[in-house]
Amino acid sequence: MIVKPKFRDFICVTAHPEGCRKNVLEQIDYVEKFKLSGGFKKVLIIGASTGYGLSSRIVSTFGYKASTIGIIFEKQASGNRTGTAGWYNTAAFEQEALNKGYYSKTINGDAFSKEIKDKTIELIKKDFGKVDIVIYSIASPKRKDPLTGKISYSALKPIEKAYKNKTVNFHTFKVSNVEIEPASEDEIEQTVNVMGGQDWKLWIDALMNEKVLEQGATTIAYSYIGPEITYPIYRQGTIGKAKENLEATSLQLDQKLKAINGKAFISVNKALVTQSSSAIPVVPLYVSVLDKVMKEKNIQEGCIEQMCRLFSKINSGNLQLDEKNRIRLDDMEMRKDVQEEVCNIWDRITTENITNLTNIKEFQRDFFKLFGFEYSDIDYEKDTNVDVDMINMI
Ligand code: NAD
Secondary structure (H helix, E strand, C coil), X not given: CCCCCCEECCEECCCCHHXXXXXXXXXXXXXXXXXXXXXXXXXXXXCCCCHHHHHHHHHHHHHCCCEEEEEXXXXXXXXXXXXXXXXXXXXXHHHHHHHCCCCEEEEECCCCCHHHHHXXXXXXXXXXXXXXXXXXXXXCCXXXXXXXXXXXXXXXXXXXXXXXXXXXXXXXXXXXXXXXXXXXHHHHHHHHXXXXXXXHHHHHHHHHHCCCEEEEEEEEEEECCCCHHHCCCCCCCHHHHHXXXXXXXXXXXXXXXXXXXXXXXXXXXXXXXXXXXXXXCCHHHHHHHHHHHHHHCCCCCCHHHHHHHHHHHHHHCCCCCCCCCEEECCCCCCCHHHHHHHHHHHCCCCCCCHHHHCCHHHHHHHHHHCCCCCCCCCXXXXXXXXXXXXXXXX
């Protein structure tokens, strides 16, 4: 099939298998340059197919030579549809892990369900005995509660007051003002149900009850804070309420894990281009300014650089958590000089000057790359096999 990008709203509904493979190989190359060692050896990654979860899995395997079980929710190709990017990423990851002799297995299904939790525990018992680290990296628009069957949807809205700010259509580079009405109480509650800590807690409870966590096991979930520009839509908005809940859950889990000398904490990561962050109004414009400022200061990081930094902190035993039980990997994003420069640019952006003042072109290219497009050494006019099998899938 000849595969080109196709969009529904802002979502790309096609993915190129060879490009996705390249994305994975580039991350592996990056990790293998370092001589990493030590620490955890049996890793469970929940949400392992794209973004921060995929990079966590790559660092664990190709950096720390750990065995991994990844939980993903992806689709393989069928009829005239390509597979999803996460499917192709994971297929490429599994193939490389096999080639280099690393244990890895993938479970494809709804991580929010009891069925997938049970399946995972069964696999851990069979192949690992116990795991020593659990990474929780889910970003989802909806969640079915496994006890009540109720489906909640996450909303990306401000709370109490409408929010007005600049935003960009990153396909046309048109800058406009967006006004988003505040969320209802029900929308806030549903967003917390999806992106808060409920499911993370269900996972850790289930893993502990079944005694498949090693003595001293660690669990981490990812969060975001961000700058004042995005506060109303992010940290003080519906998603921010969910992140507050996730962070409060880390404290509860930390207490609970003391029974096995374990630890739970949050990693506050930096803003960057992923499938999830691209869907949040205003965030793509902010990321394209941030990217320019951080590259000019030579301090830009992507998912793989962030995850290398996170795992080296964990393995060094020098976590340096803030007062809220969080590692701050957003330290460089939030630096005063960086944020002052972002604000200075922000106020001046218009449709006419956006390509000069920001890295919007790079944002667009990075977005396409998430789906395997825009790699200069791939001929996108050529037929490619979209029916990629996944080895090691349970
Ligand atoms: P992403 O969209 O790239 O990845 C989400 C992952 O969740 C994918 O692997 C997907 O398959 C998986 N997933 C979604 N629903 C699932 C389900 N029901 N069952 C199993 N797997 C499921 O997102 P991301 O940006 O990497 O986000 C991961 C975490 O990092 C989120 O908590 C997010 O808030 C946080 N974070 C993101 C940013 C950013 O800028 N992207 C910054 C800081 C923190």
